[in-house]
Amino acid sequence: xxxxxxxxxxxxxxxxxxxxxxxxxxxxxxxxxxxxxxxxxxxxxxxxxxxxxxxxxxxxxxxxxxxxxxxxxxxxxxxxxxxxxxxxxxxxxxxxxxxxxxxxxxxxxxxxxxxxxxxxxxxxxxxxxxxxxxxxxxxxxxxxxxxxxxxxxxxxx
Amino acid sequence: xxxxxxxxxxxxxxxxxxxxxxxxxxxxxxxxxxxxxxxxxxxxxxxxxxxxxxxxxxxxxxxxxxxxxxxxxxxxxxxxxxxxxxxxxxxxxxxxxxxxxxxxxxxxxxxxxxxxxxxxxxxxxxxxxxxxxxxxxxxxxxxxxxxxxxxxxxxxxxxxxxxxxxxxxxxxxxxxxxxxxxxxxxxxxxxxxxxxxxxxxxxxxxxxxxxxxxxxxxxxxxxxxxxxxxxxxxxxxxxxxxxxxxxxxxxxxxxxxxxxxxxxxxxxxxxxxxxxxxxxxxxxxxxxxxxxxxxxxxxxxxxxxxxxxxxxxxxxxxxxxxxxxxxxxxxxxxxxxxxxxxxxxxxxxxxxxxxxxxxxxxxxxxxxxxxxxxxxxxxxxxxxxxxxxxxxxxxxxxx
Numbered sequence: 001x002x003x004x005x006x007x008x009x010x011x012x013x014x015x016x017x018x019x020x021x022x023x024x025x026x027x028x029x030x031x032x033x034x035x036x037x038x039x040x041x042x043x044x045x046x047x048x049x050x051x052x053x054x055x056x057x058x059x060x061x062x063x064x065x066x067x068x069x070x071x072x073x074x075x076x077x078x079x080x081x082x083x084x085x086x087x088x089x090x091x092x093x094x095x096x097x098x099x100x101x102x103x104x105x106x107x108x109x110x111x112x113x114x115x116x117x118x119x120x121x122x123x124x125x126x127x128x129x130x131x132x133x134x135x136x137x138x139x140x141x142x143x144x145x146x147x148x149x150x151x152x153x154x155x156x157x
Numbered sequence: 158x159x160x161x162x163x164x165x166x167x168x169x170x171x172x173x174x175x176x177x178x179x180x181x182x183x184x185x186x187x188x189x190x191x192x193x194x195x196x197x198x199x200x201x202x203x204x205x206x207x208x209x210x211x212x213x214x215x216x217x218x219x220x221x222x223x224x225x226x227x228x229x230x231x232x233x234x235x236x237x238x239x240x241x242x243x244x245x246x247x248x249x250x251x252x253x254x255x256x257x258x259x260x261x262x263x264x265x266x267x268x269x270x271x272x273x274x275x276x277x278x279x280x281x282x283x284x285x286x287x288x289x290x291x292x293x294x295x296x297x298x299x300x301x302x303x304x305x306x307x308x309x310x311x312x313x314x315x316x317x318x319x320x321x322x323x324x325x326x327x328x329x330x331x332x333x334x335x336x337x338x339x340x341x342x343x344x345x346x347x348x349x350x351x352x353x354x355x356x357x358x359x360x361x362x363x364x365x366x367x368x369x370x371x372x373x374x375x376x377x378x379x380x381x382x383x384x385x386x387x388x389x390x391x392x393x394x395x396x397x398x399x400x401x402x403x404x405x406x407x408x409x410x411x412x413x414x415x416x417x418x419x420x421x422x423x424x425x426x427x428x429x430x431x432x433x434x435x436x437x438x439x440x441x442x443x444x445x446x447x448x449x450x451x452x453x454x455x456x457x458x459x460x461x462x463x464x465x466x467x468x469x470x471x472x473x474x475x476x477x478x479x480x481x482x483x484x485x486x487x488x489x490x491x492x493x494x495x496x497x498x499x500x501x502x503x504x505x506x507x508x509x510x511x512x513x514x515x516x517x518x519x520x521x522x523x524x525x526x527x528x529x530x531x532x533x534x535x536x537x538x539x540x541x542x543x544x545x546x547x548x549x550x551x552x553x554x555x556x
Binding site for chain 1: 206207210212214215216218219247250251253377378379380381391393398399485487488489490491492499501503505513514516518522523525526555556
């Protein structure tokens with residue numbers, strides 16, 4: 001039985017199809033993400049935490065998709081865990097120290113609060129920054145470049 | 158950190174908070190550290206990042222996939238071609254397009270040359286941070302040759318954007334390949350030179366041996382990868398473990414350290430330079446002839462001469478430069494071995510010409526998390542050696 005099959009069986013109906021990069025991807029409910037991470041790390045040997053990020057799907061409910069990536073040193077393979085959330089997610093930092101800055105980054109740029117994180121503060125942006133720039137509802141923003149010829153256009157002087 | 162304990166004067170227990178950086182010559186850009194000191198001993202170290210945050214991941218969402226290549230150069234600016242490669246591989250994975258053999262071999266050659274250039278910078282700047290200024294000049298002498306090659310082939314020394322989804326921008330001239338070949342002949346001798354200056358240098362060893370020890374378990378727990386992880390004795394190299402670009406067909410070793418101290422991390426990188434030179438030689442020896450661009454017209458534009466003859470070529474040309482590449486909806490991540498560790502772009506597409514999300518798994522970001530672990534308990538003077546040995550690039554930490 002391949003790793004993928006084992007995982008499919010273990011995670012039941014929550015497993016989803018393999019994407020273009022052939023990394024087995026498992027969708028888990030938000031409540032069981034900690035348990036799933038613990039299982040993937042301890043039971044299946046995907047011990048190395050690689051990456052955590054979020055994707056703004058702009059849906060009305062469960063707007064953000066959290067994407068966790070782990071790597072197994074025994075089988076030299078990645079595995080991806082996904083979960084959906086609106087606002088909050090349980091922090092995995094207490095059991096996975098490497099996720100510390102990654103959760104802070106997602107909090108900083110998407111505004112997802114990781115409950116149980118030891119020091120959830122902004123990491124990229126200044127502490128007094130308003131808004132969450134990687135949300136797709138945030139405008140890209142631009143600063144007019146100050147050339148003498150463009151001053152009249154932008155009314156900057 | 159026994160050595161540090163010995164040499165460092167423990168204070169009276171009165172703690173002093175010192176701010177190091179963001180403008181500090183040894184912080185390799187704009188890294189700020191909040192250090193809590195007891196005499197000369199670091200009790201607590203908190204890295205503060207974000208000074209170079211430019212919202213690159215946000216910018217990706219407003220650019221076409223081809224324009225995105227330009228942004229990847231600017232993330233890890235010492236490994237521009239490696240970043241181009243990682244980004245291109247992710248998008249090619251999404252599309253599922255075939256890359257001609259010559260392009261693949263050239264990619265390996267360019268990625269390894271970039272690795273040598275990056276490690277040269279590491280050796281030079283680490284020595285400079287520890288007070289030895291001459292190795293820096295020698296390292297830059299050779300780095301300059303490599304940058305000259307990049308300039309000849311792409312027109313730019315650093316921000317090359319030369320590796321793109323679908324292949325390369327253009328072919329590499331045979332004269333450049335013979336110049337690279339001549340350069341590679343001299344390179345092992347140059348590496349000996351740096352080693353003569355540093356590897357056995359008692360002052361350099363005193364400053365690095367037993368300093369900033371990172372155990373293999375801690376390194377893995379903190380997500381550390383690349384030469385820093387290998388310095389701690391874990392022989393994980395994605396070129397071996399999960400080969401891409403045909404790395405499985407090259408003969409090279411994966412140097413590892415035993416103690417996980419700054420000295421081991423230095424040794425690993427120097428040894429890696431030799432391995433990279435060997436890979437470059439093998440790439441040159443097997444260099445096939447042929448095209449360097451995929452024939453998939455949805456990814457790479459048709460050659461100029463076809464435009465005068467084929468209506469289809471005109472349409473492809475027009476679609477590609479207006480809409481850009483439109484990969485099928487889905488996601489892809491391809492992990493590659495950058496000079497700093499596991500680098501990968503997580504690209505999410507909805508089938509349109511603009512990505513939904515491009516996230517860079519930056520090796521320096523994870524590696525820098527280990528800084529408190531390796532500096533706490535050591536002398537404040539060793540913090541500089543610890544930062545240098547991690548070789549962080551703030552451009553990709555902050556993005």
